[in-house]
Amino acid sequence: MTKTKQPTAEEEMALLELPMEDIVDKIEELSGQNVFDCYQCGMCSAGCPMADQMDLMPNQILHALQVKDPRAITANSMWICASCYSCQVRCPKEVDLAKVMEAMRQIYLRKRLDHVSLDGLSHREIRRLPQIAVVASFRKKTG
Amino acid sequence: MKELEKLTYFPGCTLKDTARDFEISGMAVMEALGYELAELDRWNCCGTVFSLTDDDLMHQVAPVRDMIRAQESGSQEIVTLCSMCYATLKRASLFVNGNQERLDKLNAFMNKEVDYEGKVNVYHLLEILRDRVGWERIEERMTNSLEGLSVASFYGCTLLRPKEIAIDDTDAPTVLEDLTKSLWATPIHYAYSVECCGAYQVVDNRDVIIERTHRILSNARKAGADVVITSCPLCHYNLSDMQKELVRTVPDYEEMPIIYFTQLMALAFDVETGKIPAPLKAKLKRVQTVKGEG
Numbered sequence: 198m199t200k201t202k203q204p205t206a207e208e209e210m211a212l213l214e215l216p217m218e219d220i221v222d223k224i225e226e227l228s229g230q231n232v233f234d235c236y237q238c239g240m241c242s243a244g245c246p247m248a249d250q251m252d253l254m255p256n257q258i259l260h261a262l263q264v265k266d267p268r269a270i271t272a273n274s275m276w277i278c279a280s281c282y283s284c285q286v287r288c289p290k291e292v293d294l295a296k297v298m299e300a301m302r303q304i305y306l307r308k309r310l311d312h313v314s315l316d317g318l319s320h321r322e323i324r325r326l327p328q329i330a331v332v333a334s335f336r337k338k339t340g
Numbered sequence: 341m342k343e344l345e346k347l348t349y350f351p352g353c354t355l356k357d358t359a360r361d362f363e364i365s366g367m368a369v370m371e372a373l374g375y376e377l378a379e380l381d382r383w384n385c386c387g388t389v390f391s392l393t394d395d396d397l398m399h400q401v402a403p404v405r406d407m408i409r410a411q412e413s414g415s416q417e418i419v420t421l422c423s424m425c426y427a428t429l430k431r432a433s434l435f436v437n438g439n440q441e442r443l444d445k446l447n448a449f450m451n452k453e454v455d456y457e458g459k460v461n462v463y464h465l466l467e468i469l470r471d472r473v474g475w476e477r478i479e480e481r482m483t484n485s486l487e488g489l490s491v492a493s494f495y496g497c498t499l500l501r502p503k504e505i506a507i508d509d510t511d512a513p514t515v516l517e518d519l520t521k522s523l524w525a526t527p528i529h530y531a532y533s534v535e536c537c538g539a540y541q542v543v544d545n546r547d548v549i550i551e552r553t554h555r556i557l558s559n560a561r562k563a564g565a566d567v568v569i570t571s572c573p574l575c576h577y578n579l580s581d582m583q584k585e586l587v588r589t590v591p592d593y594e595e596m597p598i599i600y601f602t603q604l605m606a607l608a609f610d611v612e613t614g615k616i617p618a619p620l621k622a623k624l625k626r627v628q629t630v631k632g633e634g
Contacts, residue, residue, distance in 0.1 A: 326577070328388075
């Protein structure tokens with residue numbers, strides 16, 4: 198499996214063609230979540246099994262969105278999140294962070310900026326991987 | 341012979357391919373309990389993951405079509421074995437059932453289909469076993485007790501999260517442990533039973549999944565597990581396939597057998613199990629010998 202060529206943070210912001218204020222509005226609209234509901238208790242990051250792989254941890258993503266910091270959308274976090282919902286079951290403010298992550302991915306995918314490509318998947322991988330892995334990966338990371 | 345009670349069964353793609361053992365053992369144990377998993381006619385892939393953006397009705401078409409198939413068959417329910425299918429279908433049913441605006445839009449889009457009425461409920465097989473069959477009947481049906489076998493349950497994500505679809509307590513579930521106890525095996529408690537294995541990230545972040553598998557299974561081993569049971573074909577793949585890498589690279593790594601919960605039942609019922617990993621076969625042999633001597 199190959200990831201598509203990863204642009205720099207500046208290149209990514211240019212590709213999105215939107216100021217950060219509009220991106221945050223779009224994320225709230227797509228996810229149905231209010232990022233200002235978060236009061237930074239950190240429960241989401243404490244329980245996130247992937248937090249150690251992320252450029253910004255889940256609570257930091259929400260904080261970056263609150264202050265309109267573009268790192269929210271250029272960090273790798275949204276591509277590492279597997280929508281496992283550990284954050285949602287623990288959040289005292291009932292923020293559905295998995296939906297926020299999905300909205301951020303959709304901002305890219307709806308501009309046809311895919312994160313993975315089928316080209317690098319070998320015949321062996323296709324034979325061995327369960328269908329649910331391949332379908333889920335492409336549902337989450339391609340537009 | 342008593343007629344079998346029919347359950348409207350949605351297999352999903354993976355149970356027809358890489359997770360054949362799940363279907364084989366699931367059908368065998370349900371038959372032994374007096375039920376037929378009657379496969380839904382003309383089912384299609386549920387979409388695997390539930391669409392999380394509010395404006396995206398298009399990705400609800402696949403799961404809703406499956407609900408129409410159930411409705412056409414005269415059933416008001418769908419039963420799944422695969423946890424990912426369960427979550428996708430269940431969430432889709434909650435998204436559209438009782439929401440006339442969404443139903444109208446979807447029905448108008450699928451104009452060649454009969455209208456979906458929004459009445460189909462989705463269940464995971466574990467709910468059927470717990471709430472309809474009951475642990476006592478399962479214990480009564482057991483012909484081959486698993487006494488002496490220590491079993492760690494791996495719930496993964498989609499049976500328990502998000503909370504609106506949880507089949508049990510999201511932090512401290514017991515359904516798999518209760519099943520284990522009804523077969524006279526010993527449930528093992530360990531730190532990672534409700535954690536995510538990394539799921540579909542295995543497609544492009546394989547190293548992360550190898551690390552998670554190591555962490556999860558080492559902890560289960562330390563807690564004394566002989567075997568890990570699961571209900572998700574993706575957890576099953578990640579945990580078992582990544583171990584091949586661990587066996588190669590980690591000194592003295594001992595392989596942990598991973599099986600579906602239906603295979604554990606099939607072992608106890610003495611019905612068709614599908615493929616059982618060699619280390620578990622060896623362990624069972626030892627357990628049986630000890631019992632024989634006792």
